[in-house]
Amino acid sequence: MNTVKADRNRSVVVKIAVIVAVISVGLVALLFASVNIVQKKQMGDADKDITRLTEELKGIPDIEHILTIQNQLKSLSSLHQSKHVASRIFGYLPQVTPANVTISSINLDLSTNTMTISGTAASQLAVNTFVDTLKFTKYKIGEKGQEVTAFPTVTESSFTLGSQSASYSLSVSFDANLFANNLKDDSGSSQAPTLVVPKLTTTHATSGDPNDVLFEEQAE
Numbered sequence: 001m002n003t004v005k006a007d008r009n010r011s012v013v014v015k016i017a018v019i020v021a022v023i024s025v026g027l028v029a030l031l032f033a034s035v036n037i038v039q040k041k042q043m044g045d046a047d048k049d050i051t052r053l054t055e056e057l058k059g060i061p062d063i064e065h066i067l068t069i070q071n072q073l074k075s076l077s078s079l080h081q082s083k084h085v086a087s088r089i090f091g092y093l094p095q096v097t098p099a100n101v102t103i104s105s106i107n108l109d110l111s112t113n114t115m116t117i118s119g120t121a122a123s124q125l126a127v128n129t130f131v132d133t134l135k136f137t138k139y140k141i142g143e144k145g146q147e148v149t150a151f152p153t154v155t156e157s158s159f160t161l162g163s164q165s166a167s168y169s170l171s172v173s174f175d176a177n178l179f180a181n182n183l184k185d186d187s188g189s190s191q192a193p194t195l196v197v198p199k200l201t202t203t204h205a206t207s208g209d210p211n212d213v214l215f216e217e218q219a220e
Helices: 002-058 062-083 087-096 126-137
Strands: 101-110 115-120 138-140 155-161 167-173 195-198
Touching: 087 126, 087 138, 101 126, 115 126, 115 138, 126 155, 126 167
Parallel strands: none
Antiparallel strands: 101 115, 115 167, 138 195, 155 167
């Protein structure tokens, strides 16, 4: 009697298990179909939207020119930051040129970070002082910035000693930061380089003479 009852219970359990399995398989199939159909529909709708918007953009007159101008406007800021400030040379030279030295020509090459300075001086000693002043001049960015050599190499490319004065020509290399436009100090504030000039002699910037002339007038 107990054996018959146990067999009956086992049969019921098996039937229930089969029914649950069938229902689970059905739910998985339904879920897969639902997800598959929904995803395909969403992807299809997205493709239609992309096609529609693409056609609308193509219909805008001069769209290529508009996009080109927008890209150019976006690049203006970076171009401005990367450009050089060549006019700083007119602030640097009075600080490093001895008072008894004048300049007749400057050739500044920002692509190679070099320049040629030519002019006249009262004596060979004055030219030598000019060379040494350039060599030992440093610069810094901000009050607490590290001092860096401003003019790494200074070479006297020509020299002529006359009866009353000397003519010279110097080939000078400079640190690119002297003319850079995107410099910042330790606090993140935009700063221009400041020269730290050795006090080897009186320069045009420190002479205090209102009649002091740094640049020679060119003969016409």
